[in-house]
Amino acid sequence: MTALSAGAFDDISLTLVIVVMAAGALGIIVVGVSAASRRLLGIRVGPLRALCAGLMGLGVFLAFNEVVRDEQDRGALSTIQIPLALFAAMTTLVITEVFLPHGSWTWPLQALRGLGDRMRRARRYSQISRIFMRHGLSRMLRGRSGWEKALKPGEFGERSARSARLALEECGGALIKFGQVMSTRRDLLPPHFIDELSRLQSDVPPAPWPEVEAVLHKELGKPVSEVFEWIEHVPLAAASIAQVHRARLCGGPTVAVKVQRPGIREAVERDLDIVLTISRSLQARVRSAQALGLRELGDGFSESVREELDFRIEGRNAVAVAQATGAWDADAPVRIPRVYFEYTSARVLVQEWMEGVTLDRAGPAADAAGLDRGALASTAFSAILHQILRVGVFHADPHPGNMLLLDDGRIGLLDFGSVGRTDPSVRLAIQELLVAVDRGDPAGLHDALLALLGTRATTNEELMPDAALLERELGRFMARHLGAGAQPDSEMFTSLFRMLSRFGLAVPPEVAAVFRALATIEGTLTHLAPGFNLLDEARAFAIGLLTERFTLGSAKPRTGGAEGGGTGGFSPPGLSSLVQGATQELLAVLPMLRRLPRRAERISASLEEGRLGVRVRVLADERERRFVSGLIHQVTVTLLAACTGLMGVMLVVFGTGKGPRVTDQLELYPLIGYHVLAVSAILMLRALYTAMRLPA
DSSP: OOHHHHHHHHHHHHHHOOOOOOOHHHHHHHHHHHHHHHHHHTOOOOHHHHHHHHHHHHHHHHHHHHHHOOOHHHTTTGGGHHHHHHHHHHHHHHHHHHHSOOOOOOOOHHHHHTTTHHHHHHHHHHHHHHHHTTTTOHHHHHHHHHHHHSSSSSHHHHHHHHHHHHHHHHHHHHHHHHHHHHHTTTTSOOOHHHHTTTTTOOOOOOOHHHHHHHHHHHHHHSSSSEEEEEOOSSOOOEEEEEEEEEEEEEHHHHHHHHEEEHHHHHHHHHHHHHHHHHHHHHHHHHHHHHHTTTTHHEEEHHHHHHHHHHHHHHHHHHHHHHHHTTTTTTSSSOOOOOOOGGOSSSSSSEEEEOOOGGGHHHHHHHTTOOHHHHHHHHHHHHHHHHHIIIIIIEEEEOOGGEEEEESSSSSSEEOOEEEOOOOOHHHHHHHHHHHHHHHTTTTHHHHHHHHGGGGGSOSSSSOOHHHHHHEEEEEEEEHHSSSSOOOHHHHHHHHHHHHHHHHTTOOOOOEEEHHHHHHHHHHHHHHHSTTOOHHHHHHHHHHHHHHHHHHSSSSSSOOTEEEEEEOOOOTTTTTOOOHHHHHHHHHHHHHHHHHHHHHHHHHHHHHHTOOOOOOOTTTSHHHHHHHHEEEEEHHHHHHHHHHHHHHHHHHHEEEEEEOSSSSSSOOOHHOOOOHHHHHHHHHHHHHHHHHHSSOO
């Protein structure tokens, strides 16, 4: 009995070993076939597809033995089994990719995982749709004709713009922010939409104090009473994202506490998802959307709003601008509040309290204190210009609520959640643009404008705008808006963006932020000092910066203002009118003069050494190189497939009966032809798949 049991156990063990070895061998064959087929097709597939392809190749490999039953023929044709298995695996991959594209197998799982998000998004879609319909916007959004009619000036257009503003205010959240951003895109929307969206208000009922206290307790890590000696439960201001409370630190100064509204992050993320979905859908379906940069606009907007949701970024922005401009110096004309980072987190910002009134209400206060409104406006505007043209980090939203007239007569800047950044090339291009405006030089303005817009100067990848025609349009623009006695206003920015749009010129987001900040502060300073000439101040400031470069720092920029009068040019003391004219002309060609010596030296050295040549960069763009390389590769594979196929057919047809026999039924030349045909089939399948595959 014991011997019988031992024999049965040995049989089971032997069976298991055989099964394991067979499974291992089959697994190796499956992996090898699938890997080779993926390599030959030049694609990467998931493990499930690879397994299916490998099993199909293995099936063909085993079926070959059943089809070719003669032992001699099977031995002679054994080397063709592997190409046939590879061809079957490759065919499986191609068929599955055509009928079940990559990622479609996981769609049910992904849909199940995102079901909750889709339901929340659908509810928000439904809510927004009801709001827009209630405000009578269904006709405008119904089709292209309604939208085009709304964009045209007239009663319907003005009513549509007003309804859009009211609808966005009712939607709240990120949609108010989106409307405020769109109010600065004069290249995309007509004036009546710009005017209405500029009136967007985000005042909302404040969050209840218990909810705010819970946020403070969680973010501070301790009870509110252990951090603040007292804190006002009623906020000074409440907006869609945050609200501000006045408080005093225990044993410290009075501070402003900015608290993020409870649950606002989830609501904003949901709205951003909707904005991104719509912008990307329009980018894919509307032909003109790419030229307008709708996807880039949506991506930039979402990134900006997400930065505003992290108050630590706002604190770092304030510190960067304050340190670069000396705003924390005792005698600084423009103050920026200090940030208390030990109490600051992603949802709470604690900063210095500054006593004053907002600039939209600062006029009577300035008059009562005997302050010069023009000088205050000049100080505020020079601070923004200093940030744009010198520092490279600037306050991107200087509306009246973010600028204060302090009790000591200085200017205060608040809320650095929205900042813009300019690199040195952009700053120099803006300076040269303002110098060209000062000189009334359309050609210089044309060059400076194209330098400012950079590599995205045109939405047409093949053609640049007609230089002569653009210069004439710029000349008309300067005569209309920048002539003697002209007062820059919102109409000037609207005309500029419309002209750029007509010529197919795209405005990069960082440059659009500069124009947005200038347009915003123009409206802000109008409340404080009506008639303040923003253009004269900007020209004088930019010319002063370039003159500092030219004179190696011996001349300083004139700040202008009410006292300076703003003559629209630079007037260094002690220079005669002739020297002033020469200085102006030299400033205009200064950028070219800086580059001229280096280029002249290179050309002369090349001439002297006899190696002067003209270098044309063919296929300089990486996309062009990839296209040509792929085309050459595809043509090469197709030619090889055709040649090997033709060779195989010739060997099979014309080689029959003319060569030695390998077996009784198989000759040498047809055998070689079969192998060549198998290789041709593999190459042809690779060529067909590459041709049918959509470009990435």
